[in-house]
Amino acid sequence: MICDKTKQALQSLFPKATPEPAESSPAIPSSEAQEKKAKAPAPRQDGVVERDYAVHGYHLDAQVSPDQLLEAVSILDEAAFFIESITGVDWIKENQLEVVYDFSRYDFDTCRVVIRTRLDRNNPVVPTITGIYAGANWHERETHDFFGIKFEGHPHLIPLLLPEDADFHPLLKDFKA
Amino acid sequence: MVAYFTEIFNGLLSLFIGMGITFKEFFKPTVTVAYPYETLTMCARYRGHxxxxxxxxxxxxxxxxxxxxxxxxxxxxxxxxxxxxxxxxxxxxxxxxxxxxxxxxxxxxxxxxxxxxxxxxxxxxxxxxxxxxxxxxxxxxxxxxx
Amino acid sequence: MNAPILLQPDETFILNVGPQHPATHGVLRVKMEMSGEYIVNAETVIGYIHRMHEKMGELKTYPQFLMNLSRMDYLGALGYSHCHVLVVEKASGIVVPERAEYIRAIMVELNRIASHLFWFGAFVMDLGGFSPLMYALQDREHILDMLEAVTGSRLTYCYFRFGGLYNDIDDDFIAAARRFIPRMRKSLKKYKALVTGNIIFRKRLEGIAPLTPEMCRKYGASSAVARGSGINFDVRRNEPYSVYPEFDFDIPVYHECDSLARYMVRMDEIEQSLRIVEQGLDKLPGGPIMPDKKPKIIKPPAGDYYQAVETARGSFGVRLVSDGGKNPYRLKLRSPTYSNMHLFDEACRGMMIMDALAFMGSLDLVIPEIDR
Amino acid sequence: MRLTLINVVIAVVAAIAFAALNAAYLVWAERRGAARIQRRPGPNINGPFGLLQPPLDGIKLMAKQLTIPGGADKAMFIAAPILAMFPAIMSFVTIPFSDTIVAKNMNVGILMIFAFASMGGMSLVFAGWSSRNKYAMMSSVRAVSQAVAYEIPMLITTITVVMITGSMDLMEIVRQQSGSILHWNIFPVLGNSHNLLMPFSFLIFFTCTLAETNRAPFDLGEAESELVAGFHTEYGSMGFGLFFMGEYANIVVGSCLTTILFLGGWNCPFGLFPGVWWFILKLYLLIGTFIWIRWTFPRTTIYGLLNLSWKILIPLSLFNLLFTAGLLKVF
Structure with a gap:
């Protein structure tokens, strides 16, 4: 199964290989207390987690540090994944920006992989993956438009969906129109 | 040489088939509604304002x-x-x-x-x-x- | 086939195709660096009708955002709504009655046919044939009439609800759909003779704009763009959702990788969608169209959720990040033509402008869907 | 007919009137025909069957301002639409509608028509060059290669016909086809040639006429989905109107020539009504086919068009010419 193989390959990025506690995947919270806990969880450590496809819609969830990103994406490229999308999430409470990369496969060995990396909100810089996936170009430009995340080494990082002179980033939570 | 002529022949044939179809359509009645002069009734579930x-x-x-x-x-x-x-x-x-x-x-x-x-x-x-x-x-x- | 003559940079000129150009079907602009009729370099400029649906998603409650999805793609709107309701249902654990799912599938497939028909007409019009567009619109009109009678609108449907449907279909609709299927099959034969077989048409598409499977993968292409390049990928098959596993249908795949292959895939898909509609009508179960138990206010638990569906234009995905509130924390809409269009810059290099625009037509672009 | 001033004036006025009327009402016919093919009514509001549409359109066009883009070559920009209309009108002068109705018969009538037809291509070049618009420029470049490519097979085919009849006089060509329908040049069973390849000559000639008049599927000059409107992108008002009318006038000339060369001119298969009506009938049937073809086929590509000419039409017409020459030598 490609899922297991990919998981192993991705896990090799994390030398400690600390078997993460079977993360209390945000299932339906039954009580108030649990909900509060879900709202303020301990910051997640880098690593690979297997998710329930029926609930979340993807199989593998890997959080990497920005400098591991290229390696992780290369692993997926070699395993013939295609790029689905790149997007960001603004975690303003933690003062972090998250970049989320979605990958999937063309064959029937279905495996959806999410790679995420957390950046400092004040200086969001992440290496570009356009060298590996040419199709990441527009997705990265879009993410740059919406969140102001700088993709280092991107060949043409100018506004794509926003006007050419846009200097605002509308999907940041503190953006006011 | 044979392929050259069969291609010309098949190409011509396909053109004539196409013309046959538009010829048939020419004699069919029109399907449009002359809007300001005739109107359709809106269906029961039509969502206007x-x-x-x-x-x-x-x-x-x-x-x-x-x-x-x-x-x-x-x-x-x-x-x-x-x-x-x-x-x-x-x-x-x-x-x-x-x-x-x-x-x-x-x-x-x-x-x-x-x-x-x-x-x-x-x-x-x-x-x-x-x-x-x-x-x-x-x-x-x-x-x-x- | 036609190797471009390489000229010095100062011998080329810039041609602005768009934002208003007959071939771009909307406000899309391609900045082409031309050497005579050959394209040396192209840069697609999008975003002219960007509306920031994703921010609207964050600012509105879940039900309030329902109608935005159909504004993304005005030709195949139901597929997009389907994805949105599926992801929210998955996240909040709402169980959809079987009848509702069947009706959804029937509606989505009818909408897919309508979308493909419009694409067919517009594509042939790109190539200079005008009449097929009119014939395609006549057939499409039947579908729109049927959908209007049920949903109340012709293009921007707001029909799916979390857990079910806005209203039920009636016998008139079923009868109309049953009448439509043989009529559409007859029309498909007509299109085949009039357009597909036409030598001029074939000459314009055969061998034009070859897209390798590798390139599709690097750009994340889906729909007929991938299937025309020999990639057997259809979300309905690869990641079955809704009631699609119940239906017997084929995924047309062509290995020629050219514009004609993409055309053939879509034409075959119309036939397959007809089969799904037929089976859906046969198997349609009774029962309610809304679940008995449904939370009054939709608040999916915190976490992130992804759902992909196969819309008329390809693999559409919604990534929902919830913080447990009434509004989504983040709603990412992954639109298929965004990735398909992205291919264009690289693929059209060295092509002649007329081939490039035929290639652009074969990508099945809907600009509001790219720009979101 | 003596060549007096009055005669010439009448002939020219009649030719212009015929051309202009045809051009105007062919627009109407085209729109009605297209509409029927597409199962809609077409223009039907102004006057009975929408027959007042062309004059009203003309008035509208004339009422519009003629804009000349900045940086355009003014003289050429204005000359181009006139050049589009003028050769077509001039060609009518020598076309015989019956054995009596002809403005000025010449014994080199064919030559004159072809001479004027070549000027039609020039108007596209002028328009494209002077507009200072990249789309128009590309269109005019296409127009040149198209004109060169299609005049060759057209002329070769005409020479084939001229060889059979032994005359360049249009009247003489028609006279030789008199008798029954089997004497027509398209069905060479009777008459002075037994060339069985003549139907193919007709097809080649007809295709070339389509290409020469810039009609679909060879309307690459104004390929609206690629070049916006091609050479007349920058033209509005009556400048555009003249191009539009010129296109239809050219179609009429092309169809007249086809009728004369292949379909026996004013010769009637079976009496009934005078020859001139037969000529008109054949003419409009051909024009109807032009319209029918336009609304059936998609457009070719520029290299497809050149391939068709250089790889198919020119070799075939050359072979046809040789074959005919051989036949004439043998019999």
Whole structure:
């Protein structure tokens, strides 16, 4: 199964290989207390987690540090994944920006992989993956438009969906129109 | 050489087949409706802009609960009501629809549990003035009553 | 086939195709660096009708955002709504009655046919044939009439609800759909003779704009763009959702990788969609169209959720990040033509402008869907 | 007919009137025909069957301002639409509608028509060059290569016909086809040639006429989905109107020539009504085919068009010429 193989390959990025506690995947919270806990969880450590496809819609969830990103994406490229999308999430409470990369496969060995990396909100810089996936170009430009995340080494990082002179980033939570 | 001529022949044949089809279509009756001169009736579920539904006496059924106002994604609806002296129920005093922002999603009609608003079948709305699309539905209802 | 003559940079000129150009079907602009009729370099400029649906998603509650999805793609709107309701249902654990799912599938497939028909007409019009567009619109009109009778609108439907549907279909609709299927099959034969077989048409598409499977993968192409390049990928098959596993249908795949292959895939898909509609009507169960138990206010638990569906234009995905509130924390809309269009810059290099525009037509672009 | 001033004036006025009327009403016919093929009514509001549409359109076009883009070559920009209309009108002068109705018969009538037809291509070049618009420029470049490519097979095919009849006089060519329908050049069973390849000559000639008049599927000059409107992108008002009318006038000339060369001119298969009506009937049937073809086929590509000419039409027409020459030598 490609899922297991990919998981192993991705896990090799994390030398400690600390078997993460079977993360209390945000299932339906039954009580108030649990909900509060879900709202303020301990910051997640880098690593690979297997998710329930029926609930979340993807199989593998890997959080990497920005400098591991290229390696992780290369692993997926070699395993013939295609790029689905790149997007960001603004975690303003933690003062972090998250970049989320979605990958999937063309064959029937279905495996959806999410790679995420957390950046400092004040200086969001992440290496570009356009060298590996040419199709990441527009997705990265879009993410740059919406969140102001700088993709280092991107060949043409100018506004794509926003006007050419846009200097605002509308999907940041503190953006006011 | 043979391939050269078969390609020409097959190509020509395909062109004549195509011309045969358009020739047949030429003699078929037209399917269009000459719009301003003829019109189609709107189907029963057609979603036009909303309209207040009157009760038997011609007064609005609305009980001024404000659910439609809340359900609306684009803040098109603004309504107000007050209790008349001695009356039990609130009565509608204002019901404005800003049709310039409405996207005809029908959330308001769905949210209304009193059947007080419904879609109109009007589709022929055109004007050069923006103000023409801010409907005072209460006034429209009263005009209909007369 | 036609190797471009390489010229010095100062011998080329810039041609602005768009934002208003008959071939771009909307406000899309391609800045082409031309050497005579050959394209040396192209840069697609999008975003002219960007509306920031994703921010609207964050600012509105879940039900309020329902109608935005159909504004993304005005030709195949139901597929997009389907994805949105599926992801929210998955996240909040709402169980959809079987009848509702069947009706959804029927509606989505009818909408897919309508979308493909419009694409067919517009594509042939790009190539200079005008009449097929009119014939395609006549057939499409039947579908729109059927959908209007049920949903109340012709293009921007707001029909799916979390847990079910806005309203039920009636016998008139079923009868109309049953009448439509043989009529559409007959029309498909007509299109085949009039357009597919036509030598001029074939000459314009055969061998034009070859897209390798590798390139599709690097750009994340889907729909007929991938299937025309020999990639057997259809979300309905690869990641079955809704009631699609119940249906018997084929995924047309062509290995020629050219514009004609993409055309053939879509034409075959119309036939397959007809089969799904037929089976759906046969198997349509009774019962309610909304679940008995449904939370009054939709508040999916915190976490992130992804759902992909196969719309008329390809693999559409919604990534929902919830913080447990009434509004989504983040709603990412992954639109298929965004990735398909992205291919264009690289693929059209060295092509002649007329081939490039035929290639652009074969990508099935809907600009509001790219720009979101 | 003596060549007096009055005669010439009448002939020219008649030719212009015929051309202009045809051009105007062919627009109407085209729109009605297209509409029928596409199962819609077409223009039907102004006058009975929408017959007042062309004059009203003309008035509208004339009422519009003629804009000349900045940086355009003014003289050429204005000359181009006139050049589009003028050769077509001039060609009518020598076309015989019957054995009596002809403005000025010449014994080199064919030569004159072809001479004027070549000028039509020049108008596209002028328009494209002077507009200072990249789309128009590309269109005019296409127009040149198209004109060169299609005049060759057209001329070769005409020479084939001229060889059979032994005359360049249009009247003489028609006279030789008199008798029955089997004497027509398209069905060479009777008459002075037994060339069985003549139907193919007709097809080649007809295709070339389509290409020469810039009609679909060879309307690459104004390929609206690629080049916006091609050479007349920058033209509005009556400048555009003249191009439009010129296109239809050219179609009429092309169809007249086809009728004369292949379909026996005013010769009637079986009496009934005078020859001139037969000529008109054949003419409009051909024009109807032009319209029918336009609304059936998609457009070719520029290299497809050149391939068709250089790889198929020119070799075939050359072979046809040799074959005919051989036949004439043998019999």
């Amino acid at each position: 909303i309209e207040l539904v009157p009760d038997e006496e011609g007064n609005p059924k609305c009980v001024v609960c404000g659910l439609c106002e809340k359900a609306c994604p684009s803040d098109c609806i603004s309504l107000a009501g007050e209790k008349p002296e001695g009356g039990k129920k609130k009565e509608l005093t204002k019901y404005n629809l800003d049709f310039t922002r409405c996207s005809l999603c029908g959330s308001c009609v769905e949210s209304c549990s009193f059947g007080a608003i419904d879609f109109s079948k009007e589709y022929n709305l055109a004007s050069t003035r923006k103000e023409d699309f801010i409907f005072n539905l209460l006034q429209r209802l009263e005009e209909k009553k007369k």
